[in-house]
Amino acid sequence: MAAVNVQTTPTASRALAARDQGLRPGEQLLLGMAGLGVFFGLWSLLAVLGWVPARFLPAPWSVAQTFVALLQEPFAGHVLPTHVASSIGRFLLGWALAVAVGVPLGLLMGWFRWLDEIVSPLFDALRFIPPIAWVPFAVLWFGTGPLGPTLVIFAGAFPPCVINAYRGARLADRRLVEAALTLGARPRHILLEVLLPACLPSLVAGLRISAGLGWQSLVGAELIIVSSGVGYLIVQAQSNLATAVVLSGMIAIGLVGFVLDTILRGVERRVVRGWGRT
């Protein structure tokens, strides 16, 4: 058995060392392209060989065709860009609301123990309810108005805002506050120059996670009676058995999510670097 150990350990350490070493940018790009290539290759193969009928899984090229067509020809009342735009608008409203309420609440919970004790039990139960479960109430309370989808997106984006702001405030180094006090800092210095910067990395990470979850909740939100949006497009395409349109909608959701995440990741990186914690 000893021989086995002797063999496995160096292999594991080699793998670890290779992981630490990292990749050159060229290699990184190559591997990423390879992953995509294998995915689309398999998909094309399935379509060409006819193992899966086109009405269950349309071929990549017909999806691409549909996608391009949707840019000009309206489906479910609008062209794809209009659907995307109205989805983004709804998302921004819900997300902004979640940030505006969630971040201050999280920070206050982190700083005031009593508020933490009051809110935590309720919050810890509520946050496990999937955003889509709020759909019936969103319809009941807000009907077909714009607030219905907003509520569902809010339900998805709110918990990470609270949790990360809370964590940031809790983890803010107490000694830094004390150091600032002994250096003659007034409350405004403490707030702006110590507590806020201390929370910021965690806060920005929270914004990114909450944007992702909010955007994901969107389809659920758009199941509610609305007459535009990518979720609405997908639901309409589903009832028409237009699978290529469904996939085009999914791709649009994925692309927008990817762009959103890339932007926020950039902001996050900048904040973390500026804070000297790379």
Next chain:
Amino acid sequence: MSGIVYQGVSREFRRGNRSIRVLDDFNLEVADREFVALVGPSGCGKTTLLRLAAGLDFPTGGRVLVGGRPVSGPGPDRAVVFQQFALFPWKTARENIAFGLRCRGVPAAERERRVAHYLKLMGLEGAEDAYPHQLSGGMQQRVAIARSYILDPDVLLMDEPFGALDAQTRILMQEELIKLSRVNPRTVLFITHSADEAVYLADRVVVLSQPPARIKAIIDVKSVRQREGWEGQPIEAVMDTEAFNHCRTQIWRLLREQLEQPAVPVDGQSSSRAEEAAPLSKEVDYA
């Protein structure tokens, strides 16, 4: 006049519904411009004593006076140097050092002049625009000391300031501290675990007991230093002398006695409980 006076000071910490007495009727006077080192077992209340003088903590009984006035909070007459430096990670060395002056509304030109002076004095030229994480431990502590010194405090409260440094850096920093305190002597309360450091730096070394802290002995190093002519000598020259060894051994013996003594239960609690209740681990609202 800026001595520190502890008059019958008590401090109890609440842990759940138990209370732990870290200080009980503690008395000590640190004279104006005197350098006093506190040594004692871990968790004996040294840090609490320092925090009381800093105005970061408050006694449950008795009084703490600095410069004849009861301490009511942190003040410009006192500066604290923490063991873990407590530099602002998002500020450069220069910004860290300037922070206190900015809080006090010192004009920019005057601020820059004074920061430049301290950067030079502490050997931080070339590191002005580095962030703390880019600096070595020794450099970080220089920044922390400069950040305190620049405010020209009457009282310097140092909580194991060199405890996190490697042995070589530590010795250099000790010599620098001595040099600085020659340029401009101040009242210093200095916590350390090192008997060597205490003897090399302090005028008096106060040896404390297990909690609740009592003064077990006070060693007058100043008279020995003057008699032996240690003033201005590098640390290796001083450490080699018989008088230094005698002082150090004496402190070690007293410390060992404290360590070997079974901890006195306080309010039914063992001393390890008291350590647990060290104020830094306490949760407090930043209200």
